[in-house]
Amino acid sequence: MLKAVPDKPRGPACPECGTNHVVPIAYGYPSSETFEAAQRGELMLGGCMVGVGNPTHHCKACEAQFRPENRPG
Numbered sequence: 001m002l003k004a005v006p007d008k009p010r011g012p013a014c015p016e017c018g019t020n021h022v023v024p025i026a027y028g029y030p031s032s033e034t035f036e037a038a039q040r041g042e043l044m045l046g047g048c049m050v051g052v053g054n055p056t057h058h059c060k061a062c063e064a065q066f067r068p069e070n071r072p073g
C-alpha cells in the first residue's frame, strides 16, 4: 500500500509524470492566506501576470505546469 502522502487527491494528475503532487497556481497579488498556503506547499504563486492560456496547475514532482482543462477541440 502506497500511503506515504496523506493528502487527499484534490487536483488533477500531472500529465508529465502522472503523480498527483499537483497544486493550483494562484495568480495576482497574494493575500497573506495565499502566501502562507504557498509556504506550506499547498499552492504555487504564479505572480501578478494574469494572462489567457496561463497554466493553472504546478507539479511539485517534476515542476511541469499545465492546464488540466486544456483539451483539443
Ligand SMILES: [Zn+2]
Residues within 6 Å of the ligand: 014, 015, 016, 017, 018, 019, 059, 060, 061, 062, 063, 064
Ligand atoms: Zn509531474
